[in-house]
Amino acid sequence: MFSWQRNVATLSLFFSSIIACQLSSASTPSQEKLTPVEQSYIKFDRLVRDNSGKADEARQASEVYQSVFSVYQSPWKLRSLTLRDVQAVFMAADTVDFYDPSDRHITDMRLDYAELSRRGAATLDQTSAFYGALFQARKFEEMTAFYTQHKSAQLPKPPLYFAKADVGQRHVVLDVSSTSNTLTVRGDDIDHGSKILVISHPLCHFSQNAMRAIEANAELRRVFDQNSVWVSPPDRNLDLGPFQEWKKNHREAPISIALNQASWPEVQIWQTPTFIFLREGKVVGEVIGWPVEGNVKALDEEIAKIGL
Amino acid sequence: MRHTYQWRLTQMKVTTSLLASLIVLGASFAGLAANSPRVSVPASQDAASALIAKEMGTRANIDLALAPIQSTSALQSYLIAHDSSSPLNALSPLKEALFVQSLQFDHRGLAAYNYGPLAGLSSDEVFEILSLFGAQSQTEQVLEKTGTHTQTENLITPNLIPLKGFRCGGAHTCLSDSTAACTGNC
Numbered sequence: 001m002f003s004w005q006r007n008v009a010t011l012s013l014f015f016s017s018i019i020a021c022q023l024s025s026a027s028t029p030s031q032e033k034l035t036p037v038e039q040s041y042i043k044f045d046r047l048v049r050d051n052s053g054k055a056d057e058a059r060q061a062s063e064v065y066q067s068v069f070s071v072y073q074s075p076w077k078l079r080s081l082t083l084r085d086v087q088a089v090f091m092a093a094d095t096v097d098f099y100d101p102s103d104r105h106i107t108d109m110r111l112d113y114a115e116l117s118r119r120g121a122a123t124l125d126q127t128s129a130f131y132g133a134l135f136q137a138r139k140f141e142e143m144t145a146f147y148t149q150h151k152s153a154q155l156p157k158p159p160l161y162f163a164k165a166d167v168g169q170r171h172v173v174l175d176v177s178s179t180s181n182t183l184t185v186r187g188d189d190i191d192h193g194s195k196i197l198v199i200s201h202p203l204c205h206f207s208q209n210a211m212r213a214i215e216a217n218a219e220l221r222r223v224f225d226q227n228s229v230w231v232s233p234p235d236r237n238l239d240l241g242p243f244q245e246w247k248k249n250h251r252e253a254p255i256s257i258a259l260n261q262a263s264w265p266e267v268q269i270w271q272t273p274t275f276i277f278l279r280e281g282k283v284v285g286e287v288i289g290w291p292v293e294g295n296v297k298a299l300d301e302e303i304a305k306i307g308l
Numbered sequence: 309m310r311h312t313y314q315w316r317l318t319q320m321k322v323t324t325s326l327l328a329s330l331i332v333l334g335a336s337f338a339g340l341a342a343n344s345p346r347v348s349v350p351a352s353q354d355a356a357s358a359l360i361a362k363e364m365g366t367r368a369n370i371d372l373a374l375a376p377i378q379s380t381s382a383l384q385s386y387l388i389a390h391d392s393s394s395p396l397n398a399l400s401p402l403k404e405a406l407f408v409q410s411l412q413f414d415h416r417g418l419a420a421y422n423y424g425p426l427a428g429l430s431s432d433e434v435f436e437i438l439s440l441f442g443a444q445s446q447t448e449q450v451l452e453k454t455g456t457h458t459q460t461e462n463l464i465t466p467n468l469i470p471l472k473g474f475r476c477g478g479a480h481t482c483l484s485d486s487t488a489a490c491t492g493n494c
Contacts, residue, residue: 033401042405049410052475053483088402098473098486125427203471204482205492233484235473242469271481272474289480 037085040068041092048095055268058100058261065096065105073108078115086115087126094129098236101137101260109133127153132236138259156238159183172263173231173256176243183240185259188229190266191281194306196228199267199274202246202255203237207273210290211250220299223308225252233270234258277302365492368445369416375442378417383408386440395436398429410488411441412476418443419494420475423450424486446470446491 034042044064051057069092072078078086090112097105113130116122127150134143140161147158160182161174167187174183190197200207214220230253232243247254258264266276266283275295277285285302287295377383387408390396396404403425410422418441426434431451438444449470476494477483483490 038402052485053477095486123428203469206480237473271477271483291480
């Protein structure tokens, strides 16, 4: 499909969702009080939510954002908007940057936050959202400056960050220190031999349950201890405590944080837990999720396929 | 009977302290009776943590079972009927619309929600809104501006801390979602 056809399709979806929302009986009396920009944001939020978990969620969110909200993203245009509308535009930039982190979206957030600050109207949650976005974009220097300028917001201290020049572009993670608020960039090798890449998060109860089941099974434990790489999505959670706690309890399978999505092309959808089975760097199987009854049989089958 | 957040917090702290004290005392007496140095304080703390987690989990399940709104249809009825006394009135029109739009239910009740619109509310306001859905035990987590949890909290209630920035996925996963929270209830 040509890109203009794709754009038309995405926008058609957006405007269909507007009509669907207007027809929806679940609309609240307060929705009638929304401004047109706020209504656009509500529809955008719904579209993003409906596409959540789909492989092209970032592209769709970005295209709709570009068509509907980027028109507001200049200092003079923002000045002409009401406060409620600036808040809605900030939320739109925040949302699109979450799914499609980019310098362009961070720049828009910066503009909106500056306008909110100029009006003396930036709230703690907006301050916190922008700070989280800087973390997700790995803009550690800007985070530190922002933290210093916004002491009263009681933001969490920015982590110390150590970069290494030779890590390359693929399979890059932030290694969480066991004892301090420190992140170190490191490259993981999943391109050689048979490997299991586990997308997981220490606060995800499905990941916790999966790890419990793996540790309770001697054979699975052996395979995972020797051949797995545990990586969390590049999200905005700044609290490294759960990673340290996990590391303490699961020394052979610590969870690192993906530097960004782009360096992990094997991951189509960042959901936890997802077990990706690789042989010489090629994906040969996948097991998604951890239901109450577990997924041990599926893991055994995929492990056999990669000869572990 | 309508309880405030502070009332509930005090009640939880008292219960937690009592449970922990009883277990540590029990372990100490067991150690004395057996005259064995092997009964260690860490072991009794683990037992206390497990029991407290179980107690809090049970409490959260009871909250869910007693919640006024446990399904999408109950939510729709509530939205049509709710008046000026509704806790949802503490939210701006945009935030109310966003919060309502984000609510997801499963067979046990509330499974996921967008906590973002609740930021900036007082503890009582958040508590009262979450009480509509039986999720009031998550008030403290929602209130946190920083998302920082201490290790002790993680140890005691590992399944009760919602994973922010994710929602419950259909395939028994937590899935990226900008301002939702993936809870132990899905």
